[in-house]
Amino acid sequence: xxxxxxxxxxxxxxxxxxxxxxxxxPGMGKPIPGRGAPYDESWxxxxxxxxxxxxxxxxxxxxxxxxxxxxxxxDEVRDLxxxxxxxxxxxQLNAQIVAWLRFPDDGPRVAVRPVNTDDVLRRWRAERARPxxxxxxxxxxxxxxxxxxxxxxxxxxxxxxxG
Numbered sequence: 001x002x003x004x005x006x007x008x009x010x011x012x013x014x015x016x017x018x019x020x021x022x023x024x025x026p027g028m029g030k031p032i033p034g035r036g037a038p039y040d041e042s043w044x045x046x047x048x049x050x051x052x053x054x055x056x057x058x059x060x061x062x063x064x065x066x067x068x069x070x071x072x073x074x075d076e077v078r079d080l081x082x083x084x085x086x087x088x089x090x091x092q093l094n095a096q097i098v099a100w101l102r103f104p105d106d107g108p109r110v111a112v113r114p115v116n117t118d119d120v121l122r123r124w125r126a127e128r129a130r131p132x133x134x135x136x137x138x139x140x141x142x143x144x145x146x147x148x149x150x151x152x153x154x155x156x157x158x159x160x161x162x163g
Contacts, residue, residue, distance in 0.1 A: 033047075045059070061105060061106075061107025061108060062100050062104075062105050062107055063100065063104070063105075063107045063108060063109070063110040063112055064107065064108070064110060066096065066097055066100060066112050067110055067112055069093060069096075070093070070097075070112070070115055073089075073090070073093070073115055073120055074120070074123055074124075076089065077089055077090075077120060077124050078124070078127060080124070083121060083124070083125075086117075086120060086121055086124050087117055087121070090115050090117045090120050091117070093115055094114040094115055094117075097112055097113070097114050097115070098114060100112065
């Protein structure tokens with residue numbers, strides 16, 4: 001029975017080859033990805049995340065995801081236009097944190113506390129008040145490079161003035 005099944009499968013494969021159904025397949029003529037690398041049990045998860053362009057943070061437990069989001073708060077609120085939008089962002093994050101604190105999952109026990117809205121607003125205001133420094137390349141070079149000395153014996157003159 002298995003011989004008959006194998007023969008029918010082989011006949012279908014040969015028919016598909018003759019019709020050209022295996023020509024121009026994606027990756028044809030290219031090396032097999034990951035060949036020669038050590039075996040990784042989660043290769044399919046990593047390839048799925050890469051193929052779908054998903055962040056690898058999705059694999060982290062909720063407590064670590066929240067911890068990472070807390071660390072990224074200053075970067076995420078930097079471009080928000082108003083104080084109310086900053087307050088809304090922090091309120092949404094704090095709601096997620098409180099929901100996790102009420103019903104924690106089986107992940108690692110990591111200290112996660114709600115974010116202080118006033119601290120975030122204070123930092124946000126300070127960054128807004130700081131003027132942007134824009135310098136050109138020549139201005140930066142003028143600040144970083146010492147002035148050019150012309151003429152012979154500048155080193156001796158400099159030493160005399162110092163000493």
